Amino acid sequence: MNFRRSGPPHIKVGDLVHARDPVGEYFAGKASGYRSRSARIPWAWVRTRELPAVRALLGDVAGADVLELGAGVGFYTEDLIRNGARHIWAVDMSAAMLERLPVGQVTPVLGDAAAIRLDRRFPLLLSTGMLEFVKDREAVLANAAAHAAPNARSVLLVPRRGPLGHLYRGFHRGHGFDIHLFDAAWFASAVPRCGWRVAAAVRVAPFSLAVQLSRQLCALPVAVRDAWACWLEPLRGQAHRRHDLLLFQFPGHAAVGLSPERARKGGTGRLPPIQPTEPA
Numbered sequence: 001m002n003f004r005r006s007g008p009p010h011i012k013v014g015d016l017v018h019a020r021d022p023v024g025e026y027f028a029g030k031a032s033g034y035r036s037r038s039a040r041i042p043w044a045w046v047r048t049r050e051l052p053a054v055r056a057l058l059g060d061v062a063g064a065d066v067l068e069l070g071a072g073v074g075f076y077t078e079d080l081i082r083n084g085a086r087h088i089w090a091v092d093m094s095a096a097m098l099e100r101l102p103v104g105q106v107t108p109v110l111g112d113a114a115a116i117r118l119d120r121r122f123p124l125l126l127s128t129g130m131l132e133f134v135k136d137r138e139a140v141l142a143n144a145a146a147h148a149a150p151n152a153r154s155v156l157l158v159p160r161r162g163p164l165g166h167l168y169r170g171f172h173r174g175h176g177f178d179i180h181l182f183d184a185a186w187f188a189s190a191v192p193r194c195g196w197r198v199a200a201a202v203r204v205a206p207f208s209l210a211v212q213l214s215r216q217l218c219a220l221p222v223a224v225r226d227a228w229a230c231w232l233e234p235l236r237g238q239a240h241r242r243h244d245l246l247l248f249q250f251p252g253h254a255a256v257g258l259s260p261e262r263a264r265k266g267g268t269g270r271l272p273p274i275q276p277t278e279p280a
Helices: 022-038 043-058 075-082 137-146 163-173 184-194 222-237 260-264
Strands: 065-069 087-092 106-110 122-128 148-159 196-204 208-215 239-242 245-249 255-257
Touching: 043 075, 043 122, 043 148, 043 196, 043 208, 065 075, 065 137, 075 087, 075 122, 122 137, 137 148, 137 184, 137 196, 148 163, 148 196, 184 196, 184 208
Parallel strands: 065 087, 065 122, 087 106, 122 148
Antiparallel strands: 148 208, 196 208, 239 245, 245 255
16 A cells, blocks of 8 residues: 555555645534534435445445445444444545444555555445545545445445535535536446446435445446437437336347436336345
């Protein structure tokens, strides 16, 4: 691993830690009371809706080594341990957050999720409440792919574009920084460029989107991929809704989430029922 000798002795410190990052400074200042605030309404209620969706997309974690990007104070870290994960490498930009992680089965790593370099690859990756804060979302996804084992899956939890998502965005603008909002169309466009493919996406009330990615080992050249996308574009109208998840499906391809606005622009052809995604 490429680590500098700084920070608390039990925390590994990765390259490119930005001391003046406003997001990092904000969460460092909130670290001491973050867990207790998260246990109150409305955040506790939000998590009761998000946790089942994340668990469903993660699948069986028993015995798995997990790379968690944006671990915070360890809400999902602890859930991974409870469900049998063998060890978690927990990455975060805030040393104050990492200090509050459980010990024993966790290796805390202080660093930038877009730049860390670990000497291993993981079958399972998780990132909840982190991707909206980074400057370069695709750099994070690409670096995650570089740390993913063959057939790995990655689960992301992000704020969804919509009225309540914009309200959440305004909440953080009040802290002096902006965040990204997401929809399934962004993932369908950006993810293949980063070495992944979208396996499943589900909207979670009140404003979240949970996405499962699978490692795409052989990405197409940009020109070929763009030509393929143009050929498939007329098929995107073949959309339907199951369990509050709007999906589109290409012949011979996995079902992929599509925003309602884009789906309404296409046709209304019916598709066979989409089976639940099985863990890789």
